[in-house]
Amino acid sequence: MTTDTATETTSLPPGQGAPERQALDQQVMEQRLSKLLELCRAGRPEEAEAPYRDLCAAPPRDADGLLSLAEAARILARPADSVAWAEAAVRSQPDRAEGWSVLALAFIAAGRSDDGYAAAAEALRRTGNGAADETAAIQAATQAHRAQALARLRLGQLAEAAAACDAALRLADGAAQPTRSLRQAQAETLGTLALVRMLEGRPDEAEALFRRALSHRPILPEILGNHASLLARLGRDEEALEQAEQAVALRPRLAGTLHLIGTLHHRAGQPESAIAAFHRVLAVDPGHLDARLRLADSLRVAGHWEEAAGVCRDGLARIANPDDPNRTPLLANLGAALQSSGDTAGALDAYREALRLSPDLPEVHNNLARLHQETGNPDAAIEELRRATAGRPANQPLPLPLRRALLSLLVAAGRTAEAEAEAFGIARTAPEDAELCFDIAALFLQGGWRDQALPYVRKAIRLAPDVPRNWIAFAETLRDADLPGQPGGADQGLRADLLAALGRPEVEGAGLSRAIAGVLTGSPVFAHLAALPEESGPALDDVSRALLADGSLAGLAEDALLLAHLRTAAVCDPTLERALTRLRRVLLLALTGPGLPDRPAWRTLCAAIAEQCFLNEYVFAETDGEFQVLAVLLRAAEAVLAGGEQPPAVLVALLGAYRPLYRWERAAALQSMSWPEEIARLLNRQVAEPLAEAAIQGELPELTPISHPVSVGVRAQYEENPYPRWMTTGLLPEPVPLSRFLHTLFPHAALPASPAWDAPGWEAPEVLVAGCGTGREAVWAASTLKNAKVLAVDLSRRSLAYATRQSRRLGLNNVEFAQADLLELGTLGRRFDVVHSVGVLHHMEDPMAGLRVLRGLLRPHGVMEVGFYSAAARRPIQAARAFIAERGHPPTLDGIRHVRRDILALPDGHPARAVARSPDFYGTSACRDLLMHVHELHVTLPWLAGALETLGLEFLGFRLADPAVAALYRKRFPEDPAMTSLARWDRLEAEHPMIFGGLYQAWVRVRA
Structure with missing residues (x-):
């Protein structure tokens, strides 16, 4: 006897007999049942357990008491007990409808829908029997109809379930004097009908019905839980979680609602909270298969792999039949947990057993494929996915994620023909899906198959022209690509795409220069221009005037792609450069004759060429004839200005095509005049911007002295030739948190080892760009890393001003x-949280000393990107430097022009000729930086590995300009998916010396 029951015992007065004692015992039983139900309904099941067990040992004998005990058992999540007590009540009073209604609900709670429907039908047949009054009869009938509705609902018969609810509500609405119990029955029926409407896909009606049901008091936890399910379906997860928590606060053993709570936490990326919720489900119902599977999944996501495997094994132990299909998902989850923990053999056994029970399991095939890939067997991975396809009906192809996985494997394995066929098959199933086209293009790019990627990325652009990543992929597809010239030019669609790309902020125009050159040089007029002789003379004068007179050059003046390219990025193709050099000369000679025609088309073309020449710092070669004409032209312009008149616009454009206008003493006078748009733009570029930079130089702070001899020499070079003169750099539409950026760059890295990863500093990282040059990297950091605060330093004030x-x-x-x-x-x-120093340390006398300084500037949880020249990849540079030294060319504008001329004249097989492939070959400062630097060193990967070891730095990975290099590494060394072995990279570079493009860009962090 518990303490609570003892307080309810009352002693009989002397002389009282058996009838009185029976009445008193009944009163005590009712008190005990009432207290038990109160504890159950108040959400205190732990306190209710002991009274419930005591009552089970000495249960009531009357039907009302047994029905109360059945209700308590249902709330305590003991469906079998609930059925047993309700059956006892029916045996005690078989004609009473209420007993059959309670039995029907008990059957349904126990998963016996057919028995529940039969019991509800029996309740309706006996409606009125044993009822104290008409209201009690209505209540019994209402509950019976609701039980029928629940049974139909469990069987998926939604229309029949709704009809039964309607019948119950009509009865309840017709009651003359509804009692509290009847109002509760009405609320429960409204909640059931709301559930039906939700499953019918009628959320608005369901929402209204749930609101009506919840307006009744007390609030019923089952209805709260079902309403939470509706809110979750509508994507209102925060409201859903709040409702679900309220429901389980009232009734802690609502397994379905606890499962919803776990699902919501899992969906929100809160695995630990999800784990706690799913454990509560299994405590109530150990056989809840879905909760067990979700628990295993959440444990795996949280990294508790052994515990996840244990949960699955426990579930398997509960299923005696080895061929029971319920074992399949447990085996699949067991395999995933073991795979994550590195138990390859165990994972293979689990997956194979799952496939024995259910051969058509795409997810298991996919996991098996990943397992084969992780263990260095990509061919077996491909065959596994092929097996998943085999035997499937033609109208049920492999799910799209698995087809993408197969395509990715084929790309990584270099099986081009199969990959193209698979990509075509995927695209054919969703021809208007821009995201799918992008994904296919991205996979081809990862394999280095740009030709295969181009059609898909262009289709993605057509379908979604405003999505930045499509344009980034387009630029990557054509980065430094050689498009063979086509007679009449490339297709207009590609021209339009290239032109649009040059106007996109996320696209760095310089990367498209070679592709644009391939398109432009397909034009016959460019071929004609490129074939003109180098030296001037009367014959060339006549040719020049003829070209303008017969309209051969008119198309160039109206070529939007040509004009945009000249204005935004240096030309990086020798054929196009030669044609433009000749075109500049033709325009100079033809337009400076008598009358000096100032037509808008020639003015526009001359101004664009002037912008290009300013951008490449006048690297185009000049002849003596041009120099003489230019001197005459300059005197003519000065005479016009001295007379107080405005010189012709085309004359200003021609002057700017040969000399920077800001160095002309008449520049200020030009700025004060009114000009056509293209000349105003040119004057802004060549006069206003350089003068602004000159003013900025005087404002810049000086943080440290510069006294080291090598530093002084390097500073002098970049004061003369700031590098690079960039116009556009790929800016992402939205900055990303540092953590996401690093996880995207190095998905296999366990970032970070320190708990400081989630500290406030990582939300607003402090970034140092050490050796920022003209600021491209600093702009990248400031615009890419969310909330970044960037300090960018350099030796050269002129570079810093730019x-x-x-x-x-x-x-x-x-x-x-x-x-x-x-x-x-x-x-x-x-x-600093991030230190960036790329292309700097190899210009120091002792790169290790510079690296040691940077290491000291790094916070304990910080990361650093450093860049060094690769000794292997710089061999052509070394050959070119030796070639230049033999000829004694100085690092001046004329010297650089002569260097370039001599190198371009070399045969293709000459080791120095390869430098003409570098974009830096096509600008004055860039070419000096590439071939005539005052001081540079080269390193090897073993040197880098030793330096990192000495300084306690951990290698995270390379930032690779070409994603095909990563694919090459993964194919060569599948056992290292993180790609963090510098020894293996050294072997790969020995086999492919140019994979780094001349520069190692390594991300590192302080070793834990």
Whole structure:
């Protein structure tokens, strides 16, 4: 006897007999049942357990008491007990409808829908029997109809379930004096009808019915839980979770609602909370298969692989029949947990047993394929997915994610023909799906198959022209690509795409220069121009005037792609450069004769050429004849200005095509005049911007002294030739958190080892760009990393002024530029989350000393990107430097022009001729940086590995310009999916010396 029951015992007065004692016992029983139900309904099942067990040992004998005990058992999640007590009540009073109704609900809670429907029918047949009054009879009938509705609902008969609910509600609405119990029955029926409407896909009606049901008091937890399910279906997860938590607070053993809570936490990326919820489900119902599977999945996501495997094994132990299909999902989840933990053999056994029970399991085939791939057997992975396809009906192809996985494997394995066929098959199933086309293109790009990627990425652009990643992929597909010239030019669609790409902020126009050159040089007029002789003379004068007179050049003046390219990026093709050099000369000679025609078309073309020449810093060759004509032209312009008149616009454009206008003493006078749009643009580029940079130089702070001899020499070079002169750089539409950026770059890396990963500093990282040059990397960091605060330093004030002006033009206010020597940065007393120093350390006397300084500037949880010249990939540069030294060319504009002329004249097989492939060959400062630098060193990967070891730095991976290099590494070394072995990279570079394009760009962090 519990303490609570003892307090309910009352002693009989002397002389009282058996009838009185029976009445008193009945009163005590009713009190005990009432207290039990109160504890159950108040959500206190633990406190209810002991009273319930005591009552089970000495149960009531009357039907009402047995029905109360059945209700308590249902709330305590004991469906079998609930059925037993309800059956006892029916045996005690078989004609009473209420007993049959309670039995029907008990059957349904126990999963016996057919028995529940039969019991509900019996309740309706006996409606009125044993009822104290008409209201009680209506209540019994209402519950019976609701039980029928629930039974129909469990059987998927939604229309019949709705009809039964309607019948129950009509009865309840017709009651003259509804009792509290009847109102509760009405609320429960409204909740059941709401559930039916939800399953019928009528959410608005379901929402209204749930609201009506919940307006009754007390609120019923089952209805709260079902309403939470509706909210979750509507994507209102926060509201759903709140409702579900309210429901289980009232009734902690609502397994379905607990399962929903776990699902919502899992969906929100909160695996630990999901795990707790699913454990509660299994505590109530150990046989709840879906909760067990979700629990295993959440444990696996949280990294608790052994526990996940244990949950699956426990579920399998509960299923005695080895051929029971319910074992299949448990085996699949067991395999996934074992695979994550590295137990390859165990995972294989689990997957094979799952496939024995259910051969058509795409997810298991996919996991098996990944397992084969992870263990270095890509061919077996492909065959596994092929097996998943075999035997499937033609109208049921492999699910799209698995087809993409197969395509990815085929690309990685280099099986081009099969990959193309698979990609075509995938695209054919969804011809208007831009995301699918992008995914296919991305896979081909990962394999280095740009030709195969191009049609898909162009289709993605046509379907979704405003999606930035489509344009990024387009630029990547054509980056530094050679498109063979086509008679009459390339197709207009490709021209239009290239032109549009040049106007996109996320596209770096320089990367498209070679592809655009391939399109433009297919034009016969460019072939004609390129074939013109180098030297001027009377014959060339006549040819020049003839070309203008017969309209041969008119198309160039109206070629939007040509004009956009000239204005935005340096030409990086020798044929196109030669044609443009001749075109500049033709325009100079033809347009400076008598009358000096100032037609808009020629003016536009001359201005665009002038912008190109300013961009490449006048690297185009000049002849003596041009120099003489230019001198005459300059005197004519000065005479016009001296007379107070405005010179012809085309004359200004021609002058700007040969000399930077800001160096002309008449530049200020030109700015004060009114000009056509293209000349105003040219004057802004060649006068206003350089003058603004000159003013900025005087404003820049100096953080450290610059006294090291090598630093002084490097500074002098970049004061003369700031590098690079960039116009556009790929800007993402939205910055990304540092953590996401690094996880995207290195998905296999366990980032980070330190708990500081989630600290506030990572939400607003402090970034140092050490050796920022003209600011491209600083702009990248400031615009790419969310909330970044960037300090960018360099030796050259002229480079820093260019960087500052460009960052202001882009509206960036989170980057600070200053002059400093990297070797002295340790005196700043600052630490950074990210340090970026690419293309800098190899210009120092001792790169290791510079790397040690940068290591000291890194916070304990920080990361660093460093870039060094590769000794293997720089062999053509070394050959070119030796070639230049033999001829004694100085690092001046004329010297650089002569260097380029001599190298382009070399035969293709000459080791120095390869440098003409570099984009840096096509600009004055860029060419000096590439071939005539004042000081540079080269390193090897073993050297880099030793340096990182010495400084306690861990290699995270390379940032690779070409994704095909990663595919090459994975194919060569499948046992290293993280690609973090510098020894293996060294072997790969020995086999393919140019894979790094001349520069190692390595991300590292402090070793844990």
